[in-house]
Amino acid sequence: MNPLEKLESEQKSETAPALVIDSLASIRDMVSACIQCGTCTGSCPNAFAMDLTPRQLWYNVLRGEKETIFHSKTFSLCSVCYYCTLRCPRGLPLTEAMSALKQIAAKENLAPYKKSTRFYKSFLESVYRHGRVREMELMTLYFISMKNPFLPLQFAPLGIKLMGKGKISFEIPSKGNGALKAIFRKVEELEQN
Amino acid sequence: MKYLYYPGCSLEGTALEYNSSTRTFMQELGAELIELEDWTCCGASAAEATSHLLSLALPALVLAKAENMDGVKEILVPCSACYLNLKKVEEKIRKDRELLDQINIILAEEKLNLRGQMKVRHLLDVVANDVGSKKIFARVKKPLTDLIIAPYYGCQCLRPYSIFDDPEDPCSMEGIIKASGANIHQWNMGGRCCGASHMTTKPEVALELVAAILKMARGADAIVTVCPMCQMNLEAYQKKISGMCKEDLSMPILYLPQFLGLALGLSEQDLRLDMNLSFTKAFRNKVLS
Numbered sequence: 017m018n019p020l021e022k023l024e025s026e027q028k029s030e031t032a033p034a035l036v037i038d039s040l041a042s043i044r045d046m047v048s049a050c051i052q053c054g055t056c057t058g059s060c061p062n063a064f065a066m067d068l069t070p071r072q073l074w075y076n077v078l079r080g081e082k083e084t085i086f087h088s089k090t091f092s093l094c095s096v097c098y099y100c101t102l103r104c105p106r107g108l109p110l111t112e113a114m115s116a117l118k119q120i121a122a123k124e125n126l127a128p129y130k131k132s133t134r135f136y137k138s139f140l141e142s143v144y145r146h147g148r149v150r151e152m153e154l155m156t157l158y159f160i161s162m163k164n165p166f167l168p169l170q171f172a173p174l175g176i177k178l179m180g181k182g183k184i185s186f187e188i189p190s191k192g193n194g195a196l197k198a199i200f201r202k203v204e205e206l207e208q209n
Numbered sequence: 210m211k212y213l214y215y216p217g218c219s220l221e222g223t224a225l226e227y228n229s230s231t232r233t234f235m236q237e238l239g240a241e242l243i244e245l246e247d248w249t250c251c252g253a254s255a256a257e258a259t260s261h262l263l264s265l266a267l268p269a270l271v272l273a274k275a276e277n278m279d280g281v282k283e284i285l286v287p288c289s290a291c292y293l294n295l296k297k298v299e300e301k302i303r304k305d306r307e308l309l310d311q312i313n314i315i316l317a318e319e320k321l322n323l324r325g326q327m328k329v330r331h332l333l334d335v336v337a338n339d340v341g342s343k344k345i346f347a348r349v350k351k352p353l354t355d356l357i358i359a360p361y362y363g364c365q366c367l368r369p370y371s372i373f374d375d376p377e378d379p380c381s382m383e384g385i386i387k388a389s390g391a392n393i394h395q396w397n398m399g400g401r402c403c404g405a406s407h408m409t410t411k412p413e414v415a416l417e418l419v420a421a422i423l424k425m426a427r428g429a430d431a432i433v434t435v436c437p438m439c440q441m442n443l444e445a446y447q448k449k450i451s452g453m454c455k456e457d458l459s460m461p462i463l464y465l466p467q468f469l470g471l472a473l474g475l476s477e478q479d480l481r482l483d484m485n486l487s488f489t490k491a492f493r494n495k496v497l498s
Contacts, residue, residue: 061401061402061404061418062402062404062407062414062418064417065411065413065414065417092411093407093411093414095364095402095404095405095406095407095415095418096254096257096364096365096405097364097365097368097401097402097405098364098365098368098369098376099364099368099402101368101369102368102369102376102377111369112261115257115258115261115264116261118257118258118259119258119259119260119261122258122259122260123259123260131410131411132258132410132411133258133259135255135406135409135410136254136255136256136258136259137255137259139253139255140252140255140256140259140263143249143250143252143255143267147249147250148218148221148248148249148250149218149250149253150218150222151218151219151222151223152222158409170412171409174445177445177486178223181483181484181486182225182484183222183223183224183225183484184222184223195249196249196250196267196270198318198319199266199267199270199315199316199318199319200263201318202266202314202315202318203260203262203263203266203315206262206311206314206315207260207262
């Protein structure tokens with residue numbers, strides 16, 4: 017399903033429409049003073065790989081063009097280096113706005129961003145279970161979630177190197193003691209209200 | 210010098226040598242590190258990419274536990290991602306009481322309450338400012354005068370908060386590296402991004418960023434880092450990047466306390482140089498002969 021169909025279908029369900037519209041509105045507020053100067057684009061180390069430049073992305077956010085925004089890979093390419101936030105002449109929280117777009121993509125499980133989203137969710141799953149991330153478990157959960165039997169092979173050379181150094185060890189994912197269960201649950205509860 | 214110590218998850222796994230060398234180095238300089246009891250993950254970059262509130266609640270939980278430990282008011286963090294997550298909460302709750310109230314509703318689940326009394330310090334800040342180059346210089350047993358070192362700061366210890374260095378033109382490592390006797394490799398890549406977790410999900414992008422950094426480091430004997438993510442990205446893919454660029458870009462990458470520890474004459478075992486992925490023979494001969 018393409019991201020838009022996904023968005024549309026979610027909007028028919030009970031909670032999603034408010035979430036997407038509210039979230040986009042609050043991101044628009046974050047960048048409402050944007051003067052389209054392009055300092056963010058000139059400062060972004062990942063701009064070379066983006067389909068929309070950061071400046072173009074903010075233009076679309078200001079116009080509420082959710083189709084364009086969620087067809088673009090731009091926000092998922094933000095590596096959170098904070099150069100744009102540091103240099104924005106209007107002092108806008110641009111890195112936070114990028115993250116807010118990632119949060120919508122994660123909450124809505126939008127297809128074009130599934131690699132990043134599944135990686136982040138696998139990370140948090142491990143933290144949820146044990147209180148701390150277990151790096152080998154994180155990667156195993158990520159491979160399982162991606163359902164691609166060839167994916168682990170890409171990481172095998174590094175994995176073998178790290179194992180040889182005794183930095184990681186084979187670890188079968190386990191349920192853990194649910195160390196952060198209460199915190200995660202409360203956050204979710206507050207976010208729904 | 211007495212600090213609470215928050216190692217963070219990486220320092221128990223892929224960055225074990227950062228943990229070991231930080232403890233050894235700080236002990237040698239007379240600092241006491243008290244590990245935070247029962248610490249939990251700060252959320253890294255994953256929480257921020259999925260839930261804004263969770264990305265504040267996880268580091269807030271760490272800080273609330275820290276406040277409960279008596280007699281220490283500063284928490285020392287070697288990982289730049291952990292540092293920024295904790296620092297962000299410290300900064301935000303100072304200006305936003307409403308946010309603090311909301312965070313405390315969450316922390317009440319663990320019977321904890323955050324007051325905002327803990328000062329978050331990056332290892333580099335502490336080494337450059339609390340320890341300082343004079344003290345390091347006085348302890349040097351093995352001056353590393355033959356070496357040219359490229360200081361690499363990465364992003365998150367510098368930005369968005371300018372706490373201890375210039376976020377555009379960082380220099381806090383220069384004095385302490387010079388104190389070891391080594392020379393500084395002049396470059397403008399010290400604060401550039403290594404691609405962070407893109408290396409896992411978008412390697413084609415991150416490899417380009419690391420390639421640019423390694424190319425500009427030509428002429429240096431080693432790059433020194435202060436973040437587990439930077440360290441991994443710079444050291445683990447050198448063969449691949451050399452192939453990509455059709456030139457040998459291999460370069461030893463060391464954590465700052467490993468490098469300074471060498472000058473202080475600390476043992477290779479304590480600094481865990483055996484765990485580095487790019488410790489070349491030529492470099493070993495230069496520093497350990």
